[in-house]
Amino acid sequence: MWASFSATFNRQFMTMRRAYPWSFFIGHILDGVYIIIFAYLSYHFIFQGQLNKNFTSYTGTSNYLSYAMIGGMLNSFSVSLLMIVSRMLITEMREGTLEALLLTPSSRQGYFLGAAVQGLMRSCIEMIAIFSIGLFFGLKMVSVNALILIPVLSVFCFAIFSQALVLGSFMLVFRDTYITQNTLFVIMTLVSGVSFPPQFLPGWLHTLSCIMPLSYGLNLFRGVVIEEHWSGSMTQDLFLLFGLGVLYFIAGSIFIKRTEKTVVEKYFG
Amino acid sequence: MLEARHLKKYYTVKEKTGWFSREKQLIRAVDEIDLSIDKGEIVGLLGVNGAGKTTTIKMLSTLLTPTSGTITVDGTNVVEQPNRIKQQVNMIAGGERMLYWRLTARENLMYFGKLYGLHGQTLTERCRQLIRLVGLDEAADHPVERYSKGMKQRLQIARGLINDPDYLFLDEPTLGLDAPVARQLRKTVKDLAKVRNKGILLTSHYLEEVQELCDRVYIIEKGHLLLHGTPERIIQTVVNIFHLQAVVSGQSSDSIWLKQELEKRNVQVSVKDSDEGKLLHMTASFDMTASFIALVAKQGLILKKLEATKPNLEDAIIKLAEESHAS
Numbered sequence: 001m002w003a004s005f006s007a008t009f010n011r012q013f014m015t016m017r018r019a020y021p022w023s024f025f026i027g028h029i030l031d032g033v034y035i036i037i038f039a040y041l042s043y044h045f046i047f048q049g050q051l052n053k054n055f056t057s058y059t060g061t062s063n064y065l066s067y068a069m070i071g072g073m074l075n076s077f078s079v080s081l082l083m084i085v086s087r088m089l090i091t092e093m094r095e096g097t098l099e100a101l102l103l104t105p106s107s108r109q110g111y112f113l114g115a116a117v118q119g120l121m122r123s124c125i126e127m128i129a130i131f132s133i134g135l136f137f138g139l140k141m142v143s144v145n146a147l148i149l150i151p152v153l154s155v156f157c158f159a160i161f162s163q164a165l166v167l168g169s170f171m172l173v174f175r176d177t178y179i180t181q182n183t184l185f186v187i188m189t190l191v192s193g194v195s196f197p198p199q200f201l202p203g204w205l206h207t208l209s210c211i212m213p214l215s216y217g218l219n220l221f222r223g224v225v226i227e228e229h230w231s232g233s234m235t236q237d238l239f240l241l242f243g244l245g246v247l248y249f250i251a252g253s254i255f256i257k258r259t260e261k262t263v264v265e266k267y268f269g
Numbered sequence: 270m271l272e273a274r275h276l277k278k279y280y281t282v283k284e285k286t287g288w289f290s291r292e293k294q295l296i297r298a299v300d301e302i303d304l305s306i307d308k309g310e311i312v313g314l315l316g317v318n319g320a321g322k323t324t325t326i327k328m329l330s331t332l333l334t335p336t337s338g339t340i341t342v343d344g345t346n347v348v349e350q351p352n353r354i355k356q357q358v359n360m361i362a363g364g365e366r367m368l369y370w371r372l373t374a375r376e377n378l379m380y381f382g383k384l385y386g387l388h389g390q391t392l393t394e395r396c397r398q399l400i401r402l403v404g405l406d407e408a409a410d411h412p413v414e415r416y417s418k419g420m421k422q423r424l425q426i427a428r429g430l431i432n433d434p435d436y437l438f439l440d441e442p443t444l445g446l447d448a449p450v451a452r453q454l455r456k457t458v459k460d461l462a463k464v465r466n467k468g469i470l471l472t473s474h475y476l477e478e479v480q481e482l483c484d485r486v487y488i489i490e491k492g493h494l495l496l497h498g499t500p501e502r503i504i505q506t507v508v509n510i511f512h513l514q515a516v517v518s519g520q521s522s523d524s525i526w527l528k529q530e531l532e533k534r535n536v537q538v539s540v541k542d543s544d545e546g547k548l549l550h551m552t553a554s555f556d557m558t559a560s561f562i563a564l565v566a567k568q569g570l571i572l573k574k575l576e577a578t579k580p581n582l583e584d585a586i587i588k589l590a591e592e593s594h595a596s
Contacts (some may be wrong), residue, residue, distance in 0.1 A: 007383035015371045018412070072459065096366030102332055103360055104384035210313035264332050265280065 035072030084119030165252020218250025363444030
């Protein structure tokens, strides 16, 4: 597994260094920046700084701008990581390298992990860029406790990585990236509480947020950096996020294996 | 030895028959094929498009699981221990696939080598040797996207050898290559089998290439094995037609006598006038060259031109395909 991990990490790193996809980078940053600017303008100029009284009870904060900006930042990070990992195999297929990869006795988990860890570098650069822009528009963080933040982010990255495995299998089945990924991203952004609490949504849509790692990640991240306290519900969210990650990981590993086989039989057989 | 016994690969495909209706169809891509490859041997796998060549190769290389039948590599079952087999086999396809264009040749080989579990000095040395073997020393650190088609194909060969496989499957390796590059590749393939003792399975639409390289040939049609043997034996079995063209000087009566004598010996003859003399086209199910020369000498004629056309593998494949369509 580790040989496969380091080989893929190095390959992705060399490819990125040689041909960095600037369009993806700018696209992801713009998505995040758009959420920040939209939140700023609507909060100040449309709602005149007034919030629905339920907002504070649902979110535990009255700092809407920081709430929305963190939402935009983590949403961009998730989208970026999901895209990097989920598109790996379909890109191999399109570039004609999938057979060469499948011929090797390498570990698929190591392969995806190598891509994810390398992709984290890019996603973090994007997140820092959005964070810096957010500071100009009123992003305020009460505290950043690294001892809590690091495990939260680690579990969150694991859950998003696992979700990407499932998304990648769907891409292989449909032989499509654009519609498949964007369908997920639109639903994810709507139901996960990126710029408003999911409790404002109708019940059935709110239920969808329960299967999105992003919604738990946002609750935890916001709790750590803008609410300055660790509650019992956050511990529960951390376990739920980890559990969801494990479920996605198992499902993704099985689906990927099956779809790989189907793809080889259907298109190369 | 690599052995496949009673190999089958069936697919179920859904054909659209109406707006909302689909019909399942069973495709027998490979049906009851037996084949074997020894180390140091080049074996050809021939057939027209859709015959099942690529499916067979993909089953042998672990990419596809057979519907039934067994494949063993030096006694190890391919389906039961695919990862062990992957260390022993590799595949090279024609065209420009199976390489990362943004990486250099060396980076490509290092990457694939690591995926095969190689590392450190062993990997570095293997890459260096393979780059030298395929003659890419000077371009080894240039991105593959700058390579010509021939260079990419040579790099593919190096990639196929990165795990030092015992058996190598070549699927149309000279597809679209210029004649000199194709010749160089044929030499490399021959060396791999005869010098480095690798068992090679080759599919190619260039039948002269197969005739030149292969020790044995399997001919498949619609998933079935039609014939198996050395190229010479297959030609003799399938195509028993020999052509002879000759120009002789002499009177018309001489050529008439010659025609009659040849026809007595079951040779079909047509005679035409040409600038140099009488032009004879002869066709028979045996090599009639010796009989013809003897008759010319007996009559005291002057033989000005003699051209024999021997059947080749291409003739055999075409005849087999025609017979198969007719049945």
